[in-house]
Amino acid sequence: MNDASVQTESLRSSESQFYVHGIKALKPNHPEVANLIEEGFQPSDFGSRIWRSSYLLIEYLSRHSLSGTRQAMELGCGWGLAGTYLQKTFDVEVIATDRDADVFPFQQLVCRHNDIDMQTQHCSLSGLREHDLRDIDLMIGADICYSDDNARDIERLCLHMTRQQGVELILADSGRAPFVNLVERLGLRYSVKMTPLTLELPTAVSGHILHAVISP
Structure with a gap:
């Protein structure tokens, strides 16, 4: 468990x-972020920055023991701060997924600044x-449950995942209606x-x- x-x-x-809990996060005005934008990488699907619920997710993960976790997936990773925290802090292999391919150069930049390598997968939730x-x-x-479709x-x-005993799902959200409805249905x-x-x-x-x- 991470030291508070x-x-x-x-x-x-x-x-x-x-x-954030020892993980280096980059702002949109960081020179290397600006370089990626100049190279033509323009995330269009909400991937232009680190969303605030990522900080909530990292805080929650810091309070829980994940000793039994071997491999994780970050859904809608964006810049991938939560996945970076998870992999570096708990030595869990993380696969970062997103439907917007242009986020991955930014996600990989965050990984490099934190001295880790992470797998990526260009794929939507569906x-x-x-x-x-x-x-x-x-x-x-984090902040991926913003529509009923999602x-x-x-x-x-x-x-x-029901065929795999004990798999966990941890999502952070500001409290949007689709998120609240999902909580009720999963419950x-x-x-x-x-x-x-x-x-x-x-x-x-x-x-x-x-x-x-x-x-199951």
Whole structure:
């Protein structure tokens, strides 16, 4: 489990980078981020920055033992900060997935700044199949349940995972209606907990964590 004293800095500084539980995060004005944009990488599907629920997800993960987790998947990874934290802190192999291929240069840049290598998979939530999830113990995601379609796709992924005993799903969200509805639907089938969480660092943010244990 991560030490709660590990450095977290305010993103409201003049620096182009900051730390979240010891993981280096990059701002959109970071020179290397600007270089990628100049090279023509332009994330179009909400991948232009690190979304705030990523900080909630990292905080929640820091409070839990993940000793039994061997391989995880970050759904809708964007810049991949939560997956980077998970892999570096807990030595879990993470596969970063997103439907927008232009996010991966930014995600890989964050990985390089944190001295890790991570697998990536260009795939939407609806495009993930049972064979993609065969060895996954944990699925994580931040701010990915922003539409009813996405919520249905996540529910379908959980159905794919029911053949693998004890797989966990941990999602962070600001509390959008599709997210709340997903929590209710998953609660009819699986062991589900929804936890409110508020942070002051790296920025003021409030939201909820869905933690479900997927079992037959």
